[in-house]
Amino acid sequence: MMQEMNYIRCSDYYIPDIRLPEENRPIGRWGRMHRDYIKDNNPIRFNDLCLRGELWTYLADLNEQAQNRLELIIEQMKVSEGVTEDMKAADQMLWVGAMNSIRNRAEEVILREMIYEEDTV
Structure with a gap:
């Protein structure tokens, strides 16, 4: 999918007007841990997410999913263990x-x- 590129004039040059998507959700504990992990262990994926401007959204989504899954697992364990x-x-x-x-x-x-x-396993 090709998007129309906008340019801004800076002196005698036209520079691409590149903006990152607005993302206001926090990446939280789980997002920070995963960011550090992929930065060290999967730098190609990390750079790809950065260059496409999707890193923050990806990490915010992962943080929310991890937190929801954590709460679900805790509730299930409480029931199974009679707490x-x-x-x-x-x-x-x-x-x-x-x-x-x-x-x-x-x-x-x-x-x-x-x-x-x-x-x-």
């Missing part, structure tokens, strides 16, 4: 320990699958 509000009321320290364990394991899944793009 409830009743447990919280009965033994708060047990509940905190269980929730910390669930969050840590869920974050490992996100890191492995989405941030570092490792294939699951």
Whole structure:
């Protein structure tokens, strides 16, 4: 798809008027981690995203997807392991320990699958 190129005059020269797309969403924790990963391990992909002006949008999308998936995994683990509000009321320290364990394991899944793009076995 060929787009019409606009030029601006600067002294005696015409320079392409290139603008990046407006993106106001934050890239967040997951986006920053993935950016660092692809910058170090897949520089061609990183440069391609930068040159097309799509890096920030890509990272913001990934951050939102990772956060949504994290919340979903946590809820599923809470149900499967029986971590409830009743447990919280009965033994708060047990509940905190269980929730910390669930969050840590869920974050490992996100890191492995989405941030570092490792294939699951």
